[in-house]
Each structure stands twice: as structure tokens, then as C-alpha cells.
Amino acid sequence: MNPKDTHQTAPADKISGGQKFAYGLGAIVNNLLGGVxxxxxxxxxxxxxxxxxxxxxxxxxxxxxxALTDPIMGYISDKTRSKYGRRRPYIFFGxxxxxxxxxxxxxxxxxxxxxxxxxFFLIGSLIFYLFYTMFATPWVALGYxxxxxxxxxxxxxxxxxxxxxxxxxxxxxxxxIMENDRFFSNSVQGARTLAxxxxxxxxxxxxxxxxxxxxxxxxxxxxSKHKTxxxxxxxxxxxxxxxxLLITIKRVExxxxxxxxxxxxxxxxxxxxxxxxxxIFYVFGGDTDQGAKYMGLFGTITTFSTMAAIVGVTxxxxxxxxxxxxxxxxxxxxxxxxxxxxxxxxxxxxxxLLPAPLIAVGMGxxxxxxxxxxxxxxxxxxLETGERREGMFGSIYWWMVKLGMALAFGLSGFLLNATGFxxxxxxxxxxxxxxxxxxxxxGIPAIASLIAIYAVxxxxxxxxxxxxxRSELEKRRIKTVSVxxxxxxx
Amino acid sequence: MKIxxxxxxxxxLISLVFLYGCGEDQExxxxxxxxxxxxxxxxxxxxxxxxxLTAKNGAISEAKRISEKYKKIDVTIDWNTPETEDALEQVRxxxxxxxxxxxAIIVSCSDQDSLTSAINEAVxxxxxxxxxxxxxxxxxxxxxxGPDDIxxxxxxxxxxxxxxxxxxxxxxxxxxINAPNLRERVSGIQKAxxxxxxxxxxxxxxxxxxxxxxxxxxxxxxxxYPDLKGWAMVGGWPTFGRELMNKVEPGRIKIVAxxxxxxxxxxxxxxxxxxxxxxxxxxxxxxxxxxxxxxxYRDKKVNPINRxxxxxxxxxxxxxxxxxxxxxGYQDIPEKYYGM
Numbered sequence: 001m002n003p004k005d006t007h008q009t010a011p012a013d014k015i016s017g018g019q020k021f022a023y024g025l026g027a028i029v030n031n032l033l034g035g036v037x038x039x040x041x042x043x044x045x046x047x048x049x050x051x052x053x054x055x056x057x058x059x060x061x062x063x064x065x066x067a068l069t070d071p072i073m074g075y076i077s078d079k080t081r082s083k084y085g086r087r088r089p090y091i092f093f094g095x096x097x098x099x100x101x102x103x104x105x106x107x108x109x110x111x112x113x114x115x116x117x118x119x120f121f122l123i124g125s126l127i128f129y130l131f132y133t134m135f136a137t138p139w140v141a142l143g144y145x146x147x148x149x150x151x152x153x154x155x156x157x158x159x160x161x162x163x164x165x166x167x168x169x170x171x172x173x174x175x176x177i178m179e180n181d182r183f184f185s186n187s188v189q190g191a192r193t194l195a196x197x198x199x200x201x202x203x204x205x206x207x208x209x210x211x212x213x214x215x216x217x218x219x220x221x222x223x224s225k226h227k228t229x230x231x232x233x234x235x236x237x238x239x240x241x242x243x244x245l246l247i248t249i250k251r252v253e254x255x256x257x258x259x260x261x262x263x264x265x266x267x268x269x270x271x272x273x274x275x276x277x278x279x280i281f282y283v284f285g286g287d288t289d290q291g292a293k294y295m296g297l298f299g300t301i302t303t304f305s306t307m308a309a310i311v312g313v314t315x316x317x318x319x320x321x322x323x324x325x326x327x328x329x330x331x332x333x334x335x336x337x338x339x340x341x342x343x344x345x346x347x348x349x350x351x352x353l354l355p356a357p358l359i360a361v362g363m364g365x366x367x368x369x370x371x372x373x374x375x376x377x378x379x380x381x382x383l384e385t386g387e388r389r390e391g392m393f394g395s396i397y398w399w400m401v402k403l404g405m406a407l408a409f410g411l412s413g414f415l416l417n418a419t420g421f422x423x424x425x426x427x428x429x430x431x432x433x434x435x436x437x438x439x440x441x442x443g444i445p446a447i448a449s450l451i452a453i454y455a456v457x458x459x460x461x462x463x464x465x466x467x468x469x470r471s472e473l474e475k476r477r478i479k480t481v482s483v484x485x486x487x488x489x490x
Numbered sequence: 491m492k493i494x495x496x497x498x499x500x501x502x503l504i505s506l507v508f509l510y511g512c513g514e515d516q517e518x519x520x521x522x523x524x525x526x527x528x529x530x531x532x533x534x535x536x537x538x539x540x541x542x543l544t545a546k547n548g549a550i551s552e553a554k555r556i557s558e559k560y561k562k563i564d565v566t567i568d569w570n571t572p573e574t575e576d577a578l579e580q581v582r583x584x585x586x587x588x589x590x591x592x593x594a595i596i597v598s599c600s601d602q603d604s605l606t607s608a609i610n611e612a613v614x615x616x617x618x619x620x621x622x623x624x625x626x627x628x629x630x631x632x633x634x635x636g637p638d639d640i641x642x643x644x645x646x647x648x649x650x651x652x653x654x655x656x657x658x659x660x661x662x663x664x665x666x667i668n669a670p671n672l673r674e675r676v677s678g679i680q681k682a683x684x685x686x687x688x689x690x691x692x693x694x695x696x697x698x699x700x701x702x703x704x705x706x707x708x709x710x711x712x713x714x715y716p717d718l719k720g721w722a723m724v725g726g727w728p729t730f731g732r733e734l735m736n737k738v739e740p741g742r743i744k745i746v747a748x749x750x751x752x753x754x755x756x757x758x759x760x761x762x763x764x765x766x767x768x769x770x771x772x773x774x775x776x777x778x779x780x781x782x783x784x785x786x787y788r789d790k791k792v793n794p795i796n797r798x799x800x801x802x803x804x805x806x807x808x809x810x811x812x813x814x815x816x817x818x819g820y821q822d823i824p825e826k827y828y829g830m
Contacts, residue, residue: 182561285813289551346813346828424799426770427814430806431830 007467013149020159022212023146026091026139027164029206032171033098033132034402036198037125038409039171040106040191043178044121047188048108054118056410061122062129063406066399069130071248073137074395075241078388085215086391087138087145094135095206101128103199106191133395139209140394144375145216148473150466151318157371158314161364165307172299247385248392254377258400259455261370264330264362266404267448273412274441275340275352277421282434283349286427294349298356305357309364321463322369322376326456329369333362334449340442362449370397376461379469383476415440527564530782531587532775533580533597534571535624540751540820541771542571542598545622547819548775549596556783563787565779568592577601584608588615594786596778598623602670605629620782622774624671632785635777635796637769639671642800643678643724646746649765649802650720653744657688658719661711663704663747665725667696675724675748692718697727704728709737723747729754729763738762750803752815752823758808759827766803768811772818773798 015023041059044050073090080086105124108117143160147153177183178190248254275298280291309329317325336358343351374397378390419436421429429437461469532549534542546569553565570587572579577600585608587595595612599605599621609619609629618632625634650660662679665672676694683691692715697707704727712718726749728734740761747754750768757763777796784790803811809830812823 176559179559180561181563282810282813285810285815285817287817289555290817346809347825425801425807425810427817428768428801428803428807428811430804431809432806434810 007150007463009149009152013147013152015147015152015156019146019213020156021163022208023143023156024159024163025205026142026209027160028167029095029202030136030139031164031167032198033102033136033202035167035171036102036174037128039174040178040194042175043187043191044117047186047191048110048114048117050114050117054114058118058121058125060406060410062125063403065126066129066133066402069133070137070395070399071245071392072241073133074141074389074391074393075244077138077141077391078244079240087142087215088210088213090134090138091142092207092210094131094133094138095210096203098128098131098135099199099201099203099206101131101199102202103196106195108188108192110188135206136398137391137395140371140398141390142209142213142215143371144378144390144394145388146213148216148379148470150322150372150376150463150470153372153375154314154317154322154368157368158310160371161368162307162310164367165303165310169303244387244389244392245396247381248389248396251377251381253380253459253461254374254393254397256455256459257370257373257377258397260326260330260452260459261366261397262400262404263448263455264333264366264452265401266408267445267452268333268359268363269405269408270412270415270448271441271444272408273416274437277416278344278434278437278441279352281427281429282437283344283346283352284427285346290349294352298353301353301356302360302363305360306364309361310368313361313365313368317369317372322373323456323459323462326365326369326373327453329365330362330449330453330456332358334446334453336361337442337445337449341438344438359445373459373461376466376469379466379473380461383469383473525562525564527566528593528783528787529566529568530779531568531570531583531590531592531595532778533583533587533595534774535580535598535600536575537569537571537573541769542774544771544818544820545598545774546571548772548777549779550775551772552776552779556779560783560787563783565783567775567779575600577604580605581608584612584619588612588617592617594782595619596782597621597626598774599626600624602626602628618782618785620778620785622778623771633781633792633794633796635774635781635798637798637800639674640678640681641797642748642767643675643680643722644682645678645800645802646675646722646724646748646765646767647679647682650722650744650746651682651686651689653746653764654689654719656686659690659692659715659717660720660722661692661715661718662694663708663721663723663725663728664694664696665699665704665727672724679722679724699725699727701727701731701733705734705737708734712738712743718743720744721746725749726751726754726766729757729766732756734762735760748800750801750811752812752820755803755808755812755823755827758803758805761805764804767800768803769798769800770814770818 038059041055044055044058045052077086077090080089082089101124105121105128108120143156146156174194178187178194180190184190184193276291276295279294279298280286280288284291284294313325313329316328336355339355339358343354345351374393375390378388378393381393382388416437419440420433421437530549530553532546534545536542546567549567553567557563557565568587570583572583580597580600581604584595584597584605588611595617597605597609597619602625605626606629609626609631612619613630619629620633620635621631622635625631625636627634654660660683662676664676667673680691683689693711695707695711697703708721708728721743723745726747729747730751730753734757745763746765746767747763748767750766754763754766758766777798781792781796785792801811809827812827812830816823816828
């Protein structure tokens with residue numbers, strides 16, 4: 001497609017900078033909540049002496065409850081009819097409750113048994129994740145519907161993804177903050193205080209998207225007054241929920257996006273620890289100081305490259321379309337991953353930094369383009385089913401990401417063991433162990449990138465098709481506005 | 491509307507600044523006034539021995555790490571090791587450290603009996619003492635970090651048994667007969683050898699702990715037992731130079747030895763020695779300093795005996811071990827091994 005042929009966003013479809021910023025604040029909170037327990041859980045082990053296996057279990061169980069709660073929340077949000085909208089009330093109260101629960105769940109008393117802490121934290125986590133879902137699912141769905149424009153969606157997701165990076169920059173500092181003996185007597189006390197700070201931050205910042213964002217689809221007044229018998233309503237809703245779930249997971253274009261995300265994101269997550277291990281133990285022969293310095297540098301380059309990639313991808317996508325942009329960006333991750341094979345060199349250590357910017361491009365593109373593309377699928381879905389179900393799509397998409405991440409973390413330990421790695425040997429691992437570690441580190445993301453490219457290459461909602469769908473939807477809305485449960489608020 | 495955005499932006503900015511502010515000092519390692527200085531006196535056996543120099547590197551590295559991590563303390567290492575092994579000199583240095591009111595002592599004992607009373611004097615004066623590498627078990631030291639010599643001997647024997655397919659004559663090179671740690675290693679070998687009915691242990695051979703004497707004893711035993719299939723060495727003395735290089739046929743007699751210093755690596759490369767058991771000597775420093783800080787600053791419960799695990803070095807991990815030695819501060823490692 002010639003860049004000159006690309007569609008120009010109509011003024012009515014543009015989202016103001018302020019609204020994009022407000023929505024992006026939700027990304028900081030969302031990413032913070034998504035990663036914070038993983039980063040703070042070390043206190044459960046080193047501070048309270050809970051067995052690492054139990055700590056791992058504490059992090060794994062909510063992934064299974066999410067499988068139920070995420071789509072239910074998506075369904076509830078989709079079906080909500082209130083004068084404040086389908087999303088904003090949940091975002092508002094979800095942010096306040098999740099902040100409160102987070103602050104409370106870390107107020108762990110000292111001197112109790114391991115199982116006491118396990119159950120205390122498990123119950124706290126389950127409530128936390130319930131409110132996290134209450135906040136995050138409608139917030140994700142809101143992003144899909146803030147604009148109907150093909151390109152403006154990508155710009156919104158670019159801002160969201162860019163701002164969300166600040167959470168990932170902050171998270172690695174949390175352990176250092178909790179361990180800071182100038183502020184806290186021990187890491188447990190540090191965790192208590194940090195949790196309160198984070199809880200307040202989440203509650204205050206998390207409500208911003210609810211206050212400043214404008215929902216595009218709102219319920220007509222008559223709809224919110226519609227009453228049914230409680231039991232009939234419940235039965236009908238359960239049936240509708242499963243029907244909707246089935247339709248969602250059968251939507252081929254959506255599944256392609258899920259596959260693209262699952263493989264690319266988790267392919268990289270799966271070997272995340274490998275890069276550190278290889279750098280420290282192979283390149284620097286077990287010199288943790290030098291290895292950590294380079295890993296810090298690697299992380300900084302990755303962060304800045306990701307941010308630059310988000311800006312670049314957003315711009316390029318408006319010229320050549322989302323699918324081609326995704327394929328180009330993921331190809332760069334593929335090249336970066338292959339490059340790793342050649343860049344782990346104990347005689348030339350700085351080479352470990354070379355793949356970082358290339359790998360970051362695909363990651364920067366992923367959540368910028370995928371959010372925008374899922375929104376396009378929601379339009380297609382509405383065209384075929386007559387319903388707007390951003391909540392359902394968003395919840396299933398993000399549950400798949402979260403589940404994949406949990407599986408990746410769990411599996412990476414097994415993979416490391418399978419290479420023959422023995423932690424006590426430090427840098428003196430066998431040549432075959434290092435061979436397998438490097439092969440996995442380079443090979444898995446490379447293969448995963450290839451699969452992701454293949455999955456998205458056959459994705460059919462092009463820019464032209466997207467505008468056709470939109471046009472048809474708008475015609476239909478004009479015709480059916482009197483019976484449609486949702487009307488466009490523009 | 492604009493005011494709303496300004497307020498929200500300010501809230502976010504202030505929150506982020508606060509969060510980053512908490513971590514900032516961690517990065518810079520600034521030490522404001524009122525920080526407690528902790529001096530740990532380190533007394534190893536000999537400052538001429540590279541093994542102990544790597545332990546010193548480990549201690550300094552750990553002191554730096556801890557000082558960066560904990561804001562209220564600044565840990566420094568007072569390296570106070572005699573040039574050559576001298577137990578009496580170590581005693582004198584412990585007493586000097588008591589006079590200087592050091593905060594803690596870590597020591598590798600050249601002679602456990604000679605040092606017991608000096609260690610007790612330090613502890614009675616309120617200075618906690620920890621031993622590493624070589625213990626003084628009768629003293630009031632609060633902890634020891636070092637290998638389990640019996641287990642090390644067992645590991646040596648098991649690796650040798652694998653190499654000779656569990657059958658044939660073997661001998662043990664035992665070093666100084668009066669060294670308790672070496673005798674424990676020998677007993678570990680004997681214990682493990684008993685599990686292999688087809689292996690005949692022809693004897694344990696003691697000698698002066700130097701290259702020439704150990705090689706002489708080795709060759710003498712090989713003449714006595716021409717069908718000898720393996721050597722279990724509780725120390726690496728014959729491989730501490732190049733003298734042995736042309737005196738044995740590579741691979742004919744299997745050799746498993748304790749110690750894996752840079753000078754020994756060529757023996758593994760040339761298949762004269764099949765397995766070396768290396769000690770992570772850098773950890774003598776890191777673990778000792780960490781344990782001392784756990785005890786005197788973090789008020790944590792400390793295990794009295796902390797075991798160091800040895801690392802088997804073969805041709806398969808020669809490259810990794812070489813890079814590890816370099817990272818610990820060893821010199822004179824042939825560069826050709828780094829790329830292996």
C-alpha cells in the first residue's frame with residue numbers, strides 16, 4: 001500500500017492527548033499490579049522463610065482463578081448498562097479496592113508458622129486478583145472502544161504501551177527499597193510500607209482513566225431500567241456467557257492474534273533468565289559484579305529501545321498497516337535472537353549488548369499493535385453477531401498472556417535444569433551445558449518469532465477491510481438505533 | 491478540564507518521584523553521616539598463596555556489595571595475613587586486632603591448636619571470630635566455612651571408580667600425614683573404596699608437600715605396582731609444576747586429584763589428569779563476610795558449620811573453570827582456555 005493511500009483519521013475519531021494520557025495512566029497501574037507480586041514475593045522467602053516452592057504455588061494459583069474471573073468480568077462489563085457507562089464504574093471502584101487490598105495483604109505479622117503465611121497470603125492474593133480483574137478487564141476493553149478509527153487505535157495503544165513501560169522500569173527497584181535499612185528495620189517491614197505506598201498510588205492513579213476517559217458506547221436510558229426476575233436473569237446470563245465465550249474463542253482472526261502474542265511474548269519470557277545466567281556464568285566466568293553491570297546495561301538498552309520502538313511502530317503502522325508492521329518488527333526480534341548465538345563471547349563481552357535493541361523492537365510492537373488489532377476484531381465480531389464484546393475479547397486475550405507468562409516462568413526452571421546447570425558450579429559449567437543454554441536462549445525466541453509471524457501473516461483484517469467493516473456497522477447503527485442496546489456516543 | 495489534567499499529572503509525577511527516590515541511594519551508594527563503620531580483619535594462612543588472594547578479593551567484593559545494600563553500615567576488610575604460613579604470627583595478628591578493637595575476625599588457621607587460645611581471647615573481648623578453609627573446632631569461634639573433607643574424599647574415590655570401570659589397583663597420595671584435613675580426605679576415600687569389591691587399594695602414601703617429593707613417591711609406587719590403574723590424590727602436589735608432564739603416559743593411569751589451580755589445568759587438557767576437584771576459594775571471602783554481617787548486624791541465626799562444595803573440573807568444563815578462576819582474580823591462566 002502506498003503511504004499516501006492510507007486513511008486519514010477524521011477529527012471526530014481523534015482522541016485528545018489528555019485522554020490518551022489518562023488512559024495510559026491505567027497502563028502504569030495495570031503493569032504495576034501485574035508484576036508487583038512477582039517482584040515483592042521474594043520477601044516471603046527471605047523475610048518470612050516460606051519455602052520457595054510454596055511461594056511459587058502462591059503465584060500460580062491465581063492464574064487458574066483468573067481463567068474464570070477474567071471472562072466473567074468481561075461479560076459483566078459488556079452487559080452493564082449504567083449512566084456512567086459499561087467500563088468506568090468498574091475501573092473507578094476496582095482501582096480503589098485493589099489498592100486497598102494490596103496494602104492490606106502485605107501487612108503480614110511476624111512470628112507465625114509457614115502455613116499461616118501461606119493461607120494468609122493466598123486468601124489475600126485471591127481477593128487482590130479479583131479486584132485487579134475488576135479494574136483491568138474493563139480498562140482493557142475501554143481501550144478497544146475509545147475510537148473506531150483504525151490508526152487512532154494504534155496511536156492510543158502506542159501511548160498506553162509507552163506509559164506502561166514506566167511500571168516495568170520501577171518494578172526491579174522494589175526489592176532494593178524493601179531492603180533499604182535506612183528506612184526499614186527488615187524487608188518484611190519494608191514490604192508493609194511499600195505496599196501502602198503502592199496501594200495509594202494504584203488507587204489514586206488507577207481512577208484517572210475512569211474520570212477522564214469518555215466511553216464511546218453507552219446504554220440508552222430505557223435499557224438501564226429494564227427489569228427481569230433474578231433467577232431468570234441469572235440463567236439467561238449464564239447461557240449467554242458461555243455462548244459468548246464460545247463465539248470469542250472460535251473467532252479465527254482473534255485466535256491468530258492470541259497465537260502471535262502467546263508465542264512471541266512467552267518465547268522471550270521463557271528464556272528471560274537464560275540471558276542473565278549466560279552473561280554472568282559464561283561470558284564473565286561467574287563474576288556476578290561484572291555480569292550484573294552488563295545485565296543492567298542490557299536492561300537499560302532494552303527499555304529505551306522498546307520505548308523508541310513503540311514510537312516508531314506507531315508511526316510506521318499508519319503508513320503500511322498493522323500486519324506488515326508486526327511482521328517487520330517481529331522479524332527484527334527474530335534476527336536479534338539469532339544474533340545471540342554469535343554474541344556470547346567471553347573474549348569480547350560487550351557483544352552481549354548487540355541483540356538487545358533488535359529484540360526490543362518486537363516486544364515494543366507487540367502490545368501496541370495487538371491491542372489495536374483486537375479492537376479491529378471486536379468490530380468484525382459486532383458485524384457478525386450484533387454485539388460489542390470488548391470485555392470478553394480483552395479478558396481472554398490478557399488471561400492467555402498471564403497464563404503463558406506463568407507457564408514460561410515455571411518452565412524456564414525445568415529447562416535450565418535440563419541443560420545440566422548446577423548452581424554450585426558457578427562459571428565452571430560444562431561446555432555442553434553452556435551449548436544448550438545458548439541454543440535455548442537463541443533458538444526458542446527465534447522459533448517463537450517465526451510462529452508468531454506465520455500466525456499474523458494470515459490475519460485478514462487489513463486497513464481496507466477494517467474501514468469497510470466500520471462503514472457497514474455505522475450504517476447498521478443508524479438503522480437499528482432504536483433497538484440496539486448500545487448507541488455510539490460521538 | 492485542563493486543571494484536572496494538571497492535577498492528575500502532578501499526582502502521578504509526585505508518586506513516581508517518591509518511588510524512584512526510595513531507590514536512588516541504593517544506586518549511588520551515598521553514605522550520609524552517622525553510618526557505622528565495620529572493620530573485618532581477615533587473617534589467611536599466607537599472602538604469597540594465590541588461593542588466599544582470591545579469598546581476599548571475595549571478601550572485598552562482598553564488603554562492597556553489603557555496604558551498597560545496607561545504608562547504615564560501611565564494611566571494610568583489613569587484610570592482615572602473614573607472608574608465609576606461620577601460626578604464631580597469626581596469633582600475634584589476632585592479638586593486634588583485639589587491641590585495635592576490630593569489629594570481627596575471619597581466619598584460616600595454620601595450626602588449629604596454636605590459634606585456639608587467641609581466638610578465645612578475641613571472643614572474650616567481644617569480637618566475634620569465624621574460621622574459613624581450616625577450622626579451630628575447639629575454640630569459641632561462632633562459625634566455620636569450608637569443605638567436608640570426608641565427603642570430598644568420597645567424591646574423589648567415586649570419580650576414580652567410574653574412570654576405571656570399578657575394577658583394578660589404585661593408590662592414594664596422602665601428603666602430610668599430620669594434616670587432619672588430609673587424613674579426613676583419605677578416610678573418605680577408604681570408606682568409598684570399600685563399596686567397590688573389585689577395586690584393590692594398594693596403600694596410602696604420605697610425603698613432603700612439594701612437587702618433587704610427591705612425584706618421586708608417585709613414580710616409586712608405580713614401579714612397585716606396574717598394573718596400577720588409578721591415583722586418588724588428596725592434594726594436587728605432583729601437578730603444581732610442569733615436572734610431571736613428561737613422566738607419565740597420558741590416560742594410562744587415571745588420576746583424580748584435589749585442587750584445580752591454573753598451573754594444573756594443562757594436565758587436564760593433556761589427559762594426564764582426568765578430574766580435579768576445585769575449591770571455590772573466592773567464596774571463602776564472600777561467604778565469611780556475609781556470615782559475619784548476618785551475625786553482627788542483621789542479628790540472624792547463623793549455622794556453626796557451613797559447607798563449601800567442591801567443583802569437579804574435567805576437559806568438559808575446563809573453559810568454564812578457567813573463566814571462573816579469572817573472574818576470581820587468578821593470574822597466569824592460558825588464554826586458549828577462555829574460549830573452550
